[in-house]
Amino acid sequence: MKIGLIGLGIMGKPMAKNLLKAGYELVVNDRNQASIDEVVAAGASYATQAEIGESCDVVLTMLPNSPQVKEVMLGDDGVAAHMKAGSTFIDMSSINPVASKEIAAVLEAKGIDMLDAPVSGGEPKAIDGTLSFMVGGKQEVFDKFKDLLGAMGASVVRCGDVGAGNTTKLANQIIVACNIQALAEALTLAQKAGVDPELVFQAIRGGLAGSTVMEAKAPMMIAGNDKPGFKIDLHIKDLNNALDCAHTVGSPLPMTAAVQEVMQWLHNNGCGQNDHSAIAKYYEKLTGIQIGR
Numbered sequence: 001m002k003i004g005l006i007g008l009g010i011m012g013k014p015m016a017k018n019l020l021k022a023g024y025e026l027v028v029n030d031r032n033q034a035s036i037d038e039v040v041a042a043g044a045s046y047a048t049q050a051e052i053g054e055s056c057d058v059v060l061t062m063l064p065n066s067p068q069v070k071e072v073m074l075g076d077d078g079v080a081a082h083m084k085a086g087s088t089f090i091d092m093s094s095i096n097p098v099a100s101k102e103i104a105a106v107l108e109a110k111g112i113d114m115l116d117a118p119v120s121g122g123e124p125k126a127i128d129g130t131l132s133f134m135v136g137g138k139q140e141v142f143d144k145f146k147d148l149l150g151a152m153g154a155s156v157v158r159c160g161d162v163g164a165g166n167t168t169k170l171a172n173q174i175i176v177a178c179n180i181q182a183l184a185e186a187l188t189l190a191q192k193a194g195v196d197p198e199l200v201f202q203a204i205r206g207g208l209a210g211s212t213v214m215e216a217k218a219p220m221m222i223a224g225n226d227k228p229g230f231k232i233d234l235h236i237k238d239l240n241n242a243l244d245c246a247h248t249v250g251s252p253l254p255m256t257a258a259v260q261e262v263m264q265w266l267h268n269n270g271c272g273q274n275d276h277s278a279i280a281k282y283y284e285k286l287t288g289i290q291i292g293r
Helices: 010-019 033-041 049-053 065-073 095-109 124-129 141-148 164-192 197-204 212-223 232-249 255-268 276-287
Strands: 002-006 027-031 059-060 089-092 113-116 131-136 153-160
Touching: 010 033, 010 059, 027 033, 027 212, 033 049, 049 197, 059 065, 059 212, 065 095, 065 197, 089 095, 089 141, 095 113, 095 164, 095 232, 113 164, 113 212, 113 255, 124 131, 131 141, 131 164, 153 164, 164 212, 164 232, 164 255, 164 276, 197 212, 197 232, 212 276, 232 255, 232 276, 255 276
Parallel strands: 002 027, 002 059, 059 089, 089 113, 131 153
Antiparallel strands: 113 131
């Protein structure tokens, strides 16, 4: 099986390396030559997008948002124009599920199968190959490529037909964002009340409030570490997609809208490339204190 991967960013690059470690034949493409060189040095080959479409049995994308996926796949001389009937497209990007369904409909007319398979876990889990995949598509297509996705993740779950993967990812991103904001509020309260946030974290992490989000983000907030594992600007993108989808289907998202406003404030104040744990900076602005310092 020959695999093409388009998109070697903060997530795509380590995912490519894990495919190589698993023994897959991999061809890659990206706008960043340094990323290409690094993955080629690890054992991949380079090809143009057209060549990937022509030569690969399955094409993977890991791109920022719906417009980029549509452009790469369906734009003028896009990858889909070069793919053979019977091949498969797996989009691992986090995009609007409405766009996933639109792309799938075009590909189906060409005899090309599709899975939408966004991931959760950020850069650390992309590096160690323990991402969670949320997949939409036909059962038989999912069964065929589950092991391929498993080379990059510890959990691979089919959530329904095409679009279900990205709907699930939007639900995931809502929960993560609201958890991070609640954590920042709680640790700010502790500090303002004169209680060490580190001790608060240690005391509650094993109880009902404990979570994967808390384990990953509380130490970053306390240390003032905002090196991105997942950037605020990317989370803004995901929450915009969640709100757009919610408006389409008529689902209320008041908490999501609130945390989106906080993230947008951070973007407007130079923090868009920080880790989403930098929501704590919003509370620093309001209170004049820094958590843990």
